[in-house]
Amino acid sequence: MSIKLTTIAAAAIAIIGSSANADSFISYQKSLDEDTVLELGTVSSVGDGVIEIYDYHGGRVGALLGSEQIHAGPNANVRVNVNFRPNFDVIAILKVDGQIVATRDYDIR
Numbered sequence: 001m002s003i004k005l006t007t008i009a010a011a012a013i014a015i016i017g018s019s020a021n022a023d024s025f026i027s028y029q030k031s032l033d034e035d036t037v038l039e040l041g042t043v044s045s046v047g048d049g050v051i052e053i054y055d056y057h058g059g060r061v062g063a064l065l066g067s068e069q070i071h072a073g074p075n076a077n078v079r080v081n082v083n084f085r086p087n088f089d090v091i092a093i094l095k096v097d098g099q100i101v102a103t104r105d106y107d108i109r
Contacts, residue, residue, distance in 0.1 A: 024101035049096035056091040
């Protein structure tokens, strides 16, 4: 395979991958209530996956706090049990086949 053809194939794969990720999102909310169950609203995913909640301090992802399985397409009223009331910011990370397809960070009220 020529270098030119390899470059074109790599670019096509990157475009296909990024357009698939554009279909995955976590509904926008700036903050979440301090509770043992965090209510994320609607999460849409290009495939079956998992939404994970991590502590998030100073722009750094910390410990995993909880997770919930997500199916392909829109998932309404997504709630993730974190087993305690976090008093720090968190980040939600949506993964499909081990790949991150969407993220959203939240202030905890």
